[in-house]
Amino acid sequence: MIPFNFAYFQPTSIDEAITQYKELTESGKTVHYFSGGTEFISRARRNEIFCDAVIDIKKIPETNVMGWDDDQLIVGACCNLSTLVCNQFFPLLSDVTKQIATQTERNKITLGGNIASNLPYREAILPFLLADSEIIIAGEEGTRQLRLNDIYQHGKLLDTGEFIVQLITERRWTNRPYMHLRKTKQSHINYPIVSLVAMKDGADTRIAISGFLDYPFRIKKMEALFKDNEKRNLDKAIDSINASPQSDSQATEKYRQFVLRSMLEKIQSMKGAS
Secondary structure: OOOOOOEEEOOOOHHHHHHHHHHHHHOOOOEEEEOOOHHHHHHHHOOOOOOOEEEEOOOOHHHHOEEEEOOEEEEEOOOEHHHHHHOOOOHHHHHHHOOOOOHHHHOOOEHHHHHOOOOOOOHHHHHHHHOOOEEEEEEOOEEEEEEHHHHOEOOEOOOOOOEEEEEEEEHHHOOOOEEEEEEEOOOOOOOEEEEEEEEEEOOEEEEEEEOOOOOOEEOHHHHHHOOOOOOHHHHHHHHOOOOOOOOOOOOOHHHHHHHHHHHHHHHOOOOOOO
């Protein structure tokens, strides 16, 4: 049971959601946006968060889109992970999301909820980082469409009062050769010690990682070093992260470094595509 009362709003348009948020906050209310609501409910039950009102964005049509618009794949923030698994528009995205949580939980967890999660893993963002996807974000200033890699910095994506509407990916990135490697402490549904995705683009290898730090990341300096297949460059690639790995109940810093190095060795064998 959630130990506090809150008002519930379910707007049917982006403008309505923004207006409701603005009016509520101006009246002194603490407000949360949510789509699936799984993380909000679990954190509220543990007394980790409190709010006076929630704005559920699931009824906004733009957040439920999934499909092709010419050569662009558009995925709404409220599409649940099970939908992403079943629809093979972007095989790497389907592969990554099918290993997040259980089937029952994936039916509730949304793409936007995973990407904007308070948890450090947020694995669903990894394919979009590799594909140079664009993101549509709504907030008090209206909506804006930006390259994800331009605004995503050290795990920070949204400003206060913003929510994700859609992610947009060019078709050419959805069918590239890829590899997804994931190491957990026990069963595959656990949080990852390290989750790594790699995508080939000709001679180049794009790499994005979750679990190693307390936020997912892609580092182009690492990718540049990885062009040289000499194994000595693997250590340089890990050093390019320039931050200490997490040490928690899942794994120590040294073990995470060992796992990441082993994964980088494996992706050296990937074949490219023009």
